[in-house]
Amino acid sequence: MSKILIRGAKVLGGEAQDVLVDGETIAEVGSGLGAEGATVVEADGRILLPGLVDLHTHLREPGREDSETVLTGTRAAASGGFTSVFAMANTFPVADTAGVVEQVWRLGKESGYCDVQPIGAVTVGLEGKKLAELGAMHESAAGVTVFSDDGKCVDDAVIMRRALEYVKAFGGVVAQHAQEPRLTEGAQMNEGVVSAELGLGGWPAVAEESIIARDVLLAEHVGSRVHICHLSTAGSVEIVRWAKSRGIDVTAEVTPHHLLLTDELVRTYNPVYKVNPPLRTERDVMALREALADGTIDIVATDHAPHPHEDKDCEWGAAAMGMVGLETALSVVQHTMVDTGLLTWAGVAERMSHTPARIGRATGHGRPVSAGEPANLTLVDPAYRGAVDPAGFASRSRNTPYEGRELPGRVTHTWLRGRATLVDGKLQ
Amino acid sequence: MMRHLISAADLTRDDAVLILDTAEEMARVADRPIKKLPALRGRTVVNLFFEDSTRTRISFEAAEKRLSADVINFAAKGSSVSKGESLKDTAQTLEAMGVDAVVIRHGASGAPYRLATSGWIDASVINAGDGTHQHPTQALLDAFTMRRRLVGRDAGLGQDLAGKNVTIVGDILHSRVARSNVDLLHTLGAEVTLVAPPTLVPVGVEHWPCEVSYDLDRVLPKSDAVMMLRVQRERMNAAFFPTEREYSRRYGLDGDRMAKMPEHAVVMHPGPMVRGMEITAEVADSDRCTVVEQVANGVSIRMAVLYLLLGGNEPAVTHSRTEEK
Numbered sequence: 206m207s208k209i210l211i212r213g214a215k216v217l218g219g220e221a222q223d224v225l226v227d228g229e230t231i232a233e234v235g236s237g238l239g240a241e242g243a244t245v246v247e248a249d250g251r252i253l254l255p256g257l258v259d260l261h262t263h264l265r266e267p268g269r270e271d272s273e274t275v276l277t278g279t280r281a282a283a284s285g286g287f288t289s290v291f292a293m294a295n296t297f298p299v300a301d302t303a304g305v306v307e308q309v310w311r312l313g314k315e316s317g318y319c320d321v322q323p324i325g326a327v328t329v330g331l332e333g334k335k336l337a338e339l340g341a342m343h344e345s346a347a348g349v350t351v352f353s354d355d356g357k358c359v360d361d362a363v364i365m366r367r368a369l370e371y372v373k374a375f376g377g378v379v380a381q382h383a384q385e386p387r388l389t390e391g392a393q394m395n396e397g398v399v400s401a402e403l404g405l406g407g408w409p410a411v412a413e414e415s416i417i418a419r420d421v422l423l424a425e426h427v428g429s430r431v432h433i434c435h436l437s438t439a440g441s442v443e444i445v446r447w448a449k450s451r452g453i454d455v456t457a458e459v460t461p462h463h464l465l466l467t468d469e470l471v472r473t474y475n476p477v478y479k480v481n482p483p484l485r486t487e488r489d490v491m492a493l494r495e496a497l498a499d500g501t502i503d504i505v506a507t508d509h510a511p512h513p514h515e516d517k518d519c520e521w522g523a524a525a526m527g528m529v530g531l532e533t534a535l536s537v538v539q540h541t542m543v544d545t546g547l548l549t550w551a552g553v554a555e556r557m558s559h560t561p562a563r564i565g566r567a568t569g570h571g572r573p574v575s576a577g578e579p580a581n582l583t584l585v586d587p588a589y590r591g592a593v594d595p596a597g598f599a600s601r602s603r604n605t606p607y608e609g610r611e612l613p614g615r616v617t618h619t620w621l622r623g624r625a626t627l628v629d630g631k632l633q
Numbered sequence: 634m635m636r637h638l639i640s641a642a643d644l645t646r647d648d649a650v651l652i653l654d655t656a657e658e659m660a661r662v663a664d665r666p667i668k669k670l671p672a673l674r675g676r677t678v679v680n681l682f683f684e685d686s687t688r689t690r691i692s693f694e695a696a697e698k699r700l701s702a703d704v705i706n707f708a709a710k711g712s713s714v715s716k717g718e719s720l721k722d723t724a725q726t727l728e729a730m731g732v733d734a735v736v737i738r739h740g741a742s743g744a745p746y747r748l749a750t751s752g753w754i755d756a757s758v759i760n761a762g763d764g765t766h767q768h769p770t771q772a773l774l775d776a777f778t779m780r781r782r783l784v785g786r787d788a789g790l791g792q793d794l795a796g797k798n799v800t801i802v803g804d805i806l807h808s809r810v811a812r813s814n815v816d817l818l819h820t821l822g823a824e825v826t827l828v829a830p831p832t833l834v835p836v837g838v839e840h841w842p843c844e845v846s847y848d849l850d851r852v853l854p855k856s857d858a859v860m861m862l863r864v865q866r867e868r869m870n871a872a873f874f875p876t877e878r879e880y881s882r883r884y885g886l887d888g889d890r891m892a893k894m895p896e897h898a899v900v901m902h903p904g905p906m907v908r909g910m911e912i913t914a915e916v917a918d919s920d921r922c923t924v925v926e927q928v929a930n931g932v933s934i935r936m937a938v939l940y941l942l943l944g945g946n947e948p949a950v951t952h953s954r955t956e957e958k
Contacts, residue, residue, distance in 0.1 A: 393742075401837030404742040404766030404812060409836070473750075474743030518751075520720050522741030522764065 208232070209623065210240045214248035214584060216574050218550025221250055226580040229622040233576050246618060248584060254554045256288025256319075256581030256619065258561040258570050259531065260351070260380070260458060261434060261506035264290070264321070266312060267305070268297025273511040273601045275309060278531070279318035281509070281600035283626035285531040286583035286616035288319050289562065289570040290509075294326040295356040301326035301337035303345035310347035318626050319619075322567055325349040327368045327379060331357045336368060343375045350566045353380035355434055356481075358416060360386050365420060369429035378456075378564065380432040381420050383441070384482065388412035393522065395468040395483040403471060405521065408483045410438040417441050421448035421455050430454035432564055435508050437463045437482040439492035446501045456564050458506040459493050461537035462528055466490075466606060476517045476524030477606050480510070497556060498547040504561045507534045511602030529600050533593060535585060536612040543587070544613060550587075569622075584618035591615065599632055637749040637758040638938055641769040641817040646793055649820055653777050654790050655937035656930070662699060663933065672940050673702035676733045681723070682761070683709040683739045688904060689761050692928070693736050693770075696935035702943075705732070720744060721753045728754040734943055735759070742766035742809075757942050765807050771903055772813035774934040776821055778927050779858050782899050795822030800852050802828040802884055803862030803911055804873075806835050810862060810903045815843050826852050830884065832873045833864075849884055853893040860901040861886050861911045877910060887913040891921065899923050 209226040216222050216234065223238040224231060259282065265273035273281075275292070282290045292309050294300035300309060306323040313321020325342035329335045331354045342349040352372060359365045359381060368379050389412045394400050396407025417433055421444065424431040433445065436457045448455045462480065467487050470478045478484060496502040510527025517524050538557065542548035548556070562571025572578040592611050595603040619627035626633055635643065644652075662668055678697045682690050690706065697704045707727065714723055724735065734757040737745045742764030749758040762768040780789040783797055799818050805811045805827050818825050825843035827834065838845055846852050853859065864884075866877060874880045886900065894900075900912075900922045908914050916922060 396836050398837040398840045401835035401841070402812070404764050404809060407836060474746045475751075515719065518719070518721060520739065520741040520744040520747050522744075523720070 208243035209246060209620070209625070210238060210243040211246045211248050211253060211582070211584065214251060214253035215550070216253045217554050218252050224253060224574065224582070226620065226623050229580055231574065231576055231578050231580050234574065246584070251617065252550050252585040252587055253574060254286070254550065254583045254585060255558040255571055255574055256583050256621065257286045257535065257557045258289045258565070258567055259287050259507050259509070259534070260291045260504060260561040260565050261355070262290040262292055262509045262531065263295070263511065263527070264292045264309070265296065265511055267308065272513050275312035275321060276316045276318070277599065277601040278509070278511070279313065279316040279321060280632055281529070281531040281598065283318040283619045283621070284599045284616065284632060285533070286535050286585065286619050287531060288581040288583070288619065288621045289322060289567050290319055291322045291324050291351055291565055293355045294324050294353060295331055299326050299330050300324065301329050301331070303338065303341045306342050306347040306349050307345050318632070319621055320567070320570065322565060323347045323349055324351045324353050324355070324380070327352045327354045327359050328364060333357065333359055333361055333364060336364065336371065339368070339372055339377065340375065343377060350375070350377045351380055351432070352377055353382065353434065355380065355382045358382050358384040358386060360416070362419060362423070366423050366427060369424055369431060370427045373429055376566065378430050378432050380434050381416065382434050383413045383416035383420070385412040385416050394471050394479070395485050397468065397486060399468045399471055403474070405471070410440050410485070413438055413482055414440040414444055417444050421445070421453050424455060425451065425453045430456070433457040435460050435463065435482055435506070436493070436502060437485050437489065439489045442492045442496040442501055446496070449501065456503040457501070458504045459497055459502045460508045461505060461530055461534045462606060463493055464490060464497070464541040465537050470606070474521045476519065476521050477528070477604055479521060479524050479526050480528050481526040494541055494545070494547055497542060498552070504556050504564065505534065505538055506561065507531050511600055512604045513602060517604050527604065529598065529602050529605050532598055532600060533605060533607050533612065535616060536614045539587060539614040540612055580620050580623040582620045583616055585614055586617050587614045589613065589615035636942065638769050638942060639746050639749055639758065639760045640767045641772040641813040644769070644817065644820060646820050649773070649776065649817060650791060650793055652773055652934065652937050652941060653780060655941060656777050656933040657786065657790060659936040659940070660930070660933040663929070669699055669701060671701050673697070673700040673943055676943055677703040677705065677731055678734045678736060678939065679705040679707055679727050679732045681707045681727065681735050681737045683714065683737070684762070685710070686738050686762065688928070689738060692931040693761060693935050695932045696939055699932070700936055700939055702939070720748065721751070724748055724754045728756055732756050734939065736761050738762045740764055759938060759942065762809055764809065766809050766812065768809040768813045769817070770931070770935055770938055771810050772817040773938070774927055774931040775814055775860065775901060775903070776817055777930045777934055778901065778923050779899070782923065783857055783897070793821040794818060797823045797857045798826070798855050799823050799858045799860065800826045800828055800856040801860045801862065802849060802886070804833045804864045804868065805829045805838070805862070806833045808862050814860065815841050819843065828852055828884065830874050833868070849890065850893065853890060854895065856894055856898055858899050858901055859886065859894060862903065863905060863907055864911050866907070866910070881910055885911050885913065886916050888915045891916050891919070901927060903927070
């Protein structure tokens with residue numbers, strides 16, 4: 206395999222250095238490295254990060270190939286600087302057996318754009334009634350370690366307790382979609398001032414917070430680790446902060462959109478802003494940013510949720526919930542966290558690569574940018590400014606809330622084990 | 634005047650007073666032997682009803698016909714919509730047939746707003762009730778009824794409802810009538826008090842331009858108008874209140890309670906009433922109850938709205954004012 210010399214890159218935002226990649230690994234990091242036999246990429250002061258890892262992606266295959274496939278989704282991932290994505294289990298059929306997770310895993314291998322680590326369902330058919338064969342999914346070729354009924358909450362306390370206990374046998378983790386179902390029947394948006402005015406069914410913060418409170422206590426009781434998906438309220442932050450201070454083994458994620466957008470946008474009744482959990486208030490957004498900065502929230506995960514145009518080109522009540530996010534995630538994080546001074550680029554690497562890889566046990570990802578490590582790398586131009594144009598997305602779907610919005614930063618290069626998947630913003 | 638009527642909150646005081654004044658003119662047409670004006674001759678209006686609502690649909694239809702518009706009634710049941718056609722396709726199909734205005738009733742909050750702002754169609758959109766959001770023509774006809782009763786038919790012209798105390802009682806949470814009325818009455822200078830059990834008041838109501846009370850008896854003596862909202866019996870099953878009887882006892886309007894209201898005060902109801910639940914027959918059938926007037930006024934208001942929205946540049950009525958009885 207060939208050599209690549211990335212010249213003058215600010216590794217994790219530090220001093221400009223040269224990084225020499227030989228084959229699948231980083232050979233050397235230093236200054237004035239020789240370029241013999243290597244393809245040279247002039248980084249010109251751009252930021253070099255370890256390849257991003259997304260613990261929460263919906264690739265939709267099998268079943269909804271009209272909105273995304275493993276191939277189009279991994280192309281979108283590479284475009285956004287990701288080298289590893291965790292594919293959620295709410296496909297058709299549901300990824301609740303070794304057969305389905307192996308299919309998704311194999312499709313990921315074939316795509317070649319980024320590693321795909323399937324997430325297994327916690328319960329059969331995401332129905333919350335009966336544990337899926339978690340051990341079989343773990344032992345399959347896909348090697349599943351993260352289990353989630355995402356899209357639905359494991360609301361039965363006994364099933365949740367058993368799942369938390371059961372996966373300890375093989376170091377697994379349950380990722381909870383915290384949404385108390387009775388409190389969110391008919392819910393359409395965050396319950397508060399705006400929902401009262403718009404006459405849309407309210408989605409109270411307590412529906413999320415009560416489940417998180419219950420689950421951290423369950424995790425403590427049975428000595429398991431638990432991961433909280435897409436935390437969206439200031440109250441949830443307080444509960445996770447308290448749990449961590451108590452030594453409970455909990456990790457939490459926040460989506461880029463919850464770091465930026467608020468329920469005021471719902472006043473447009475444009476379903477592009479319809480998402481689960483719903484957009485909350487300015488106060489919540491600020492609490493989430495602060496929590497991501499201080500480590501209460503461990504990671505950013507996209508919850509990339511592609512939907513076909515017709516599922517958003519309709520009235521609010523009839524529209525699907527979700528937003529695509531892989532191709533805008535890093536820009537939103539730069540805008541909300543880096544440009545605001547809340548996080549350094551090293552902090553971004555921690556929260557979008559090292560820690561998600563550690564939570565999901567993604568071997569070979571989230572490693573330091575140093576000699577001998579796998580060459581999973583992302584080069585970012587933080588000075589770039591441009592309006593988001595969904596027409597240019599690699600994803601099959603266009604349901605972005607950022608259309609026309611100016612966001613900073615652009616991923617120019619992505620390397621997956623030394624192979625360029627994105628060069629100068631173009632997929633290879 | 635605006636091109637669409639989506640929310641009562643979009644109306645300025647002057648817009649609202651103009652509609653009320655125009656409606657008074659329209660009301661005089663109803664007193665004539667031939668109840669028809671040529672104002673919208675050659676214009677086509679579709680009544681696009683995704684929810685059953687015979688009263689509202691008939692009221693709009695009567696208004697459209699009195700203005701000589703061509704009327705198309707489209708009910709979702711049994712149409713292409715029940716076969717899975719989207720709102721966008723339905724609206725575009727109708728517009729392709731040359732529709733100038735769409736009167737829409739839809740179960741989803743915001744559907745009329747989407748129709749008016751998504752670039753799907755060019756026609757004027759009139760909201761005839763969307764989900765639990767808005768029902769602006771209902772609020773206008775209620776304001777019209779109050780102005781007539783509390784200020785006067787001719788004395789009211791050009792006037793708003795400044796200083797009037799209006800109490801709205803019932804299922805505020807699920808009511809588009811309440812939302813529209815709070816917005817419009819506030820714009821017109823009235824003081825609004827909402828009365829309901831706390832379960833039927835939305836979280837966030839503290840930002841509305843009104844007061845909230847849980848005690849009907851305390852509010853009645855200072856009310857100029859008391860508007861009773863329908864309470865669906867099924868709400869009981871979702872634990873909004875324990876039983877129908879308890880609701881009636883605490884929030885229903887009966888003869889004894891009506892006696893606590895000032896002499897001049899009126900009882901209103903957008904209909905359909907659930908007699909024995911939020912209102913007793915004694916109150917519903919009393920002279921103080923304006924239910925039937927509200928229905929008649931609804932036609933005048935809808936005529937005024939259609940006339941003003943569809944670009945009636947000439948005066949609606951050219952004859953001189955009839956004398957008030």
